[in-house]
Amino acid sequence: MAAYLTCTAAQAPQNHGFVSLNQLLESRASSHPHLDVAAFPELTDGTWKVTGFTYSSLFLASNAAAHCYIRTSSLSARTDSSQRIVALLAPSGADLLVTLFAALRLGYAVLLLAPQNTPEAIAHLCRTTSATHLICHPSLRSRPIADIQIIELVPRDIWKNSDPIVPLFLTPDEEMDMPALVMHTSGSTGMPKPVYHPHRIWTQAIPCIPGEPAFTTTPLFHGGSADLLRAMNALSTLYLFSSTHPITVSNILGAMSATTSRITAFLSVPYILKMLAEDPRGLQMLQRMELVSTGGAPLPEALGDEMVRRGVRLVSRLGSSECGFLMSSHREYETDREWSWLRDDSAPSPTPLRFEPAGEDDEFELVVPREWTTRVVANREDGSFATGDLYVPHRSIPHAWQYRGRTDDIVVLTNGKKVSAQPLESALRASPHIAEAIVFGASRASLGVLVLPSTTSPTAGPGMILSCVAQLNQTTPPYAHILPALVVVLPLSHGASLPRTSKGSLVRPRALVQYAEAIDGAYRRFEEGGGGEEAGDVRGYVRRVVMEAVRQKQAVVVGDDEDLFELGVDSLQAMAIRNALQKTVGAGRVLGSTVVYDFPSVNK
Incomplete structure (x- = not known):
């Protein structure tokens, strides 16, 4: 089983000696050159094929990309110890991964931008972090981003170049406390805020526990990067679903069928797990896994209970940009069905996670202590971080906690x-x-x-x-x-x-x-759906429904054959379209939850 995916900072053995990401990749490329580390199933001409990397090929491809940026004067290699940040805006895929390590090799920290951000949010993050450049995927170049120099990703054919190794200006020990990744919050209370992650929290605090290959649908610009770096430290392989493809049951299963390894763990978020669990094909896949992880948001209790009842080995994982990986519900799956109760493995340590009384009904707020090795943000004078998350303790399982809500709104x-x-x-x-x-x-x-x-x-x-x-x-x-x-x-x-x-x-x-x-x-x-609405002109009615869903996001005219996802339709808009159409077909026929993904145009 992929134990490295459920091992928290409190459990992580500090035994591999790596303190920087550049040191990690270069050392692994030398010691395990032919071991697969990351792979991206991609749909080409109707066939799923894998673009994969060994430690050696990832090192050489990113080094070649770094040389290309130097030759074109787009970016420069580090010549001093000052902090340098470059922003990266790209779909989650092989191009993002190679560019990330190319920028790290040149001595930059990388601001990972979610493509769902508005141009205003992207500009705000670039200004706030003093990013010098924005490396942008061609598919996202149409966005008007002000006040920053935009450069394109290196073409894939450059990855095969045999260039001299770009020298590192800093030693690993000098680099360990400098920013490597800059993640960002979702901007729920305004503009998104940057969160700076030094090299050491993605090396020194991560376990080296080799495990079986895993598959994730979480993008690299979100939690996917955390799981990838865990895999790199653990000498394990991670397959990543490319965000250039719509998330459907058929696409997920197609991507998994192209993998060359036996997948034992599936990592995702609640709405995707719900979609899979409701489809017999998806449920069968989940049942075959030794571990199915949910995270990023609370999974509805009833859905999780039903998945466990049907034999899914479900585990909930808790982490944050501010504090890293904190807890999971990893347990004896055959005898312990309490999937939603997170286990605090830090309890025996001298500086455990703290649960402080908050409000009524036996609720406690989770507080991460100053000494937690992956904590990078503090909001209390003692250096700790109060998460604002409320939990209740289990009545019989020691150090088990269930999420109940937020201290705020x-x-x-x-x-x-x-x-x-x-x-x-x-x-x-x-x-x-x-x-x-x-x-x-x-x-x-x-x-x-x-x-x-x-x-x-x-x-x-x-x-x-x-x-x-x-x-x-x-x-x-x-x-x-x-x-x-x-x-x-x-x-x-x-x-x-x-x-x-x-x-x-x-x-x-x-x-x-x-x-x-x-x-x-x-x-x-x-x-x-309410049922019974007269559609009349079916194509015209579908077109009106689609336009109503799209118009508040962007002022475009939708052609009958245009792919809705290329126009930027997101999961919420897709659901609104599906539910509007459900009202027309009535309660006698239930449209699938992925009908818009499966038929992504007006004519389809």
């Missing part, structure tokens, strides 16, 4: 996106037609809102409230949109029964519990 969707409810609620309350607004959506695919109309507005009916929500959606990113079907208008008489503090402030957690049945009903109706 962050809503974590099933795709891992984090949305601050407070700004959305404040914006809606600012309307004279709305007295109270309570955003919901934790562990769901999309946001909804409970709305109490104002008693002083004669026009505060459902139509006016939906208009207020539509105006709000025009100012927020697509993943933070509130869908009209998930707007629940409360009767005016409920105003007196909303839970409030002594100062009159709304108590959101209690309100969400109080209206749990109404919220569940809204999602159920949304997912099943």
